[in-house]
Amino acid sequence: MSHIKPALALLAVAAATLTTLSPTPVHAAGTLSGAAPIVIGHRGASGYRPEHTLEAYSLAIAQGANYIEPDLVMTRDGELLARHEPMLARVNLDAAGNIALDSNGRPTINRTDTSTNAWQLPQYAARLTVKTLDGVRVGGWWAEDFTAAEIRSDIRAQERLRDLRTGNNAYNDQFVIPTLQEVINLAKAKSIELGRPIGVYPETKHPTFFAAHTQAGGLQRMEDRLLQTLHANYGNNALAPVYIQSFEVSNLQYMGALTNLRVVQLLSSGGRPYDFTVSGDTRTYADLATAAGLDFINDYAQGVGANTNLMIPLVGGRLGTPTTLVADAHAKGLEIHGWTFRAENFFLPNEFDSNSDPAALGNMTGQVQAFLALGMDGFFTDHPDIGVAAVVPEPATYALMLLGLAAVAGAAQRRRGG
Numbered sequence: 001m002s003h004i005k006p007a008l009a010l011l012a013v014a015a016a017t018l019t020t021l022s023p024t025p026v027h028a029a030g031t032l033s034g035a036a037p038i039v040i041g042h043r044g045a046s047g048y049r050p051e052h053t054l055e056a057y058s059l060a061i062a063q064g065a066n067y068i069e070p071d072l073v074m075t076r077d078g079e080l081l082a083r084h085e086p087m088l089a090r091v092n093l094d095a096a097g098n099i100a101l102d103s104n105g106r107p108t109i110n111r112t113d114t115s116t117n118a119w120q121l122p123q124y125a126a127r128l129t130v131k132t133l134d135g136v137r138v139g140g141w142w143a144e145d146f147t148a149a150e151i152r153s154d155i156r157a158q159e160r161l162r163d164l165r166t167g168n169n170a171y172n173d174q175f176v177i178p179t180l181q182e183v184i185n186l187a188k189a190k191s192i193e194l195g196r197p198i199g200v201y202p203e204t205k206h207p208t209f210f211a212a213h214t215q216a217g218g219l220q221r222m223e224d225r226l227l228q229t230l231h232a233n234y235g236n237n238a239l240a241p242v243y244i245q246s247f248e249v250s251n252l253q254y255m256g257a258l259t260n261l262r263v264v265q266l267l268s269s270g271g272r273p274y275d276f277t278v279s280g281d282t283r284t285y286a287d288l289a290t291a292a293g294l295d296f297i298n299d300y301a302q303g304v305g306a307n308t309n310l311m312i313p314l315v316g317g318r319l320g321t322p323t324t325l326v327a328d329a330h331a332k333g334l335e336i337h338g339w340t341f342r343a344e345n346f347f348l349p350n351e352f353d354s355n356s357d358p359a360a361l362g363n364m365t366g367q368v369q370a371f372l373a374l375g376m377d378g379f380f381t382d383h384p385d386i387g388v389a390a391v392v393p394e395p396a397t398y399a400l401m402l403l404g405l406a407a408v409a410g411a412a413q414r415r416r417g418g
Ligand SMILES: [Ca+2]
Pocket: 069, 070, 071, 203
């Protein structure tokens, strides 16, 4: 990524100049470009509405999110829909890996991984299936066993965290499962309406799993469908307000070679990419988060999306000592976006809890600012309103934003030229 180096040199000069003008340190000055950190509406404003619905994305935009994040699964006929998992609804399995039945002989739903009413529709009862997903037996109703028309006409979203975000259950069974194109249409329409760019940050879910689906069905592979859609809407343009993310590696390498759109390697706090498991590559996410791992990622991606624990590990439920990951990523010219910031006490490091009620909101602002102080370039949050308020750009930041945009444009021009 040698084309980034002149941009970094320019930014270093700009930062030094601005430091002399503005002695007050601003957290945003620590980002790679110097621009303010971006707020990504994680599955929409999913703290407030059932996730991955146009209503959740719209609210995220209204709350000031810069990007909205659709996770993508595929239907039987190859449509890309926004859903966190291929399971439209998930059921519990017994110890032997078969569907567990209650005393009435009925399956019981998993209460944190069921995001639609598919489990309540008698016409689809027979489609309940146990499959192996990334090496694990999982039971449920699967997006790839339905046509897009069936899902969109009959199936409606439900609150996934139905026992924690109980207020959101009032919105159950109302909202359609959107296509990727509908999510893009919303982002583009709102960009014009509000006069500010609202980007999309799609994630390919379970690429190895869906590659088997598309091969068996003679369908266009997920990555080709995604790039075709994105290029049709934004062009093949590094400056487009788009990031493509995945927990697997080989599908990002594939897409990175076919597009100038920005690619982000997700890094989990444990385990390894599933395509590595399949191919016998023994490297873990922890290995990918080292300097050598970041060099590897730098060959095909422009950024990493890191679990918060990789930046500031929890110690006894509280934030411990930061790692060097943010600085290490920046040293390679990689942006780093953190996930996932959620305001409920249940999710917050305990020093930010407001009380002992897991569902009550605590001090997410304090948590976010601890990570922004490291120079994190953006973050995924279920509560974009709180996230936006936690990012307080100061005047010097705007100057840096302009310089950052100029530097990125220059880098892109050199990339095209080279
Ligand atoms: Ca996601």
